[in-house]
Amino acid sequence: xxxxGKDRVFFDLLNSQADAAIRAACEFHILSxxxxxxxxxxxxxxxxxxxxxDFTHQxxxxxxxxxxxxxxxxDLRALSGALDDVIDTIESAASHVSLxxxxxxxxxxEPLVGRLVEITKVTKTAVEALSDLKQFKDNRSLFxxxxxxxxxNDVCYRQSISDLFNAIEPDALMIMKWxxxxxxxxxxxDKCEDVANIIESVVIKxx
Numbered sequence: 001x002x003x004x005g006k007d008r009v010f011f012d013l014l015n016s017q018a019d020a021a022i023r024a025a026c027e028f029h030i031l032s033x034x035x036x037x038x039x040x041x042x043x044x045x046x047x048x049x050x051x052x053x054d055f056t057h058q059x060x061x062x063x064x065x066x067x068x069x070x071x072x073x074x075d076l077r078a079l080s081g082a083l084d085d086v087i088d089t090i091e092s093a094a095s096h097v098s099l100x101x102x103x104x105x106x107x108x109x110e111p112l113v114g115r116l117v118e119i120t121k122v123t124k125t126a127v128e129a130l131s132d133l134k135q136f137k138d139n140r141s142l143f144x145x146x147x148x149x150x151x152x153n154d155v156c157y158r159q160s161i162s163d164l165f166n167a168i169e170p171d172a173l174m175i176m177k178w179x180x181x182x183x184x185x186x187x188x189x190d191k192c193e194d195v196a197n198i199i200e201s202v203v204i205k206x207x
Contacts, residue, residue: 010070011131013059017083018124020052021192024090025117031094032105032113042098049091056084071202079198083127086120086191093184100177108160112185115156119149119192126199146196153189157182 024045031041059080063073070076126142160182164175 008131009062010059010076013055013062014076014079014083014127014130015124016055017052017059017080017087018120018127018195020048020055021083021086021090021120022117022124024048024052024087024094025113025120025188028090028094029110029113029117031097032110035097035103035105038097038102042095045091045094049087052084052087056080071206075198075202075205079127079195079202082191082195082198083123086123086188086195089184089188089191090116093181093188096177096181096184100181102177106160106164106178108156108163109181112153112156112160112182115149115153116185116189116192119146119153119189122146122149123192123195126196130199130202143196143200146193150189150193153186157186 027041027044027048031038031045059076063069063076122142122145126146129142161179164170164178164182
C-alpha cells in the first residue's frame with residue numbers, strides 16, 4: 001500500500017530531512033577524529049542544518065496548504081519535527097567543539113559519533129520504507145535495529161561518562177565541556193529512536 005500515490009512531495013521532504021541527518025553525522029564523524037580543522041566542519045554542519053530547516057518549513061507550509069494528506073497531519077508534523085530535532089542536536093554537539101575551543105578529541109568520541117552515523121542511516125532506511133507499507137512486512141527488523149543501536153550507544157555513553165569523571169587528576173572544567181558534548185550525542189541518538197517510534201506507530205495505524 002503506497003501512502004503517497006502520485007504526490008510524493010511529503011515523502012521527498014521527509015527523505016531529504018533524513019538524508020541531511022546522515023550528512024551532518026558523517027561530517028561530525030570526520031571532525032571527531034581531528035580537531036585541527038574543527039571550524040571548517042562545524043561550518044559545514046551548520047550549513048546542512050540550515051538546509052534541513054528549509055525542508056522542515058517547506059513540509060509545514062505544504063501541510064497547511066493541503067486538505068488531504070497521505071496520513072494524519074499530526075503524524076507528519078511529529079515525524080518532520082523529530083527528524084529536525086536529530087539534525088539540530090547533531091549541529092549543537094559539533095558546534096561545541098569550536099565553542100569550547102577544544103584542541104584534541106578524546107579517544108571515546110569517534111566511536112560514539114560512529115554509532116550516531118549508523119543509527120541515522122538505519123533511520124533513513126525506515127523513512128524510505130514508509131512510502132510503501134508493504135515493505136515493512138520484510139523490514140520490521142529496522143525498528144529492532146534502531147533500538148539495538150540506541151541500547152548499544154547507551155552502554156558506550158555511560159562508559160565514556162565514567163571514564164571522564166574517573167580520570168586521574170580530572171579537570172572539572174574539561175569534564176563539564178566534554179559531558180555536554182556526550183550528552184548531546186546521546187540525545188541525537190535518542191531522537192533517532194523517536195523517529196523510529198513515530199514511523200512504527202504510523203505503520204501500525206495504516207497497515
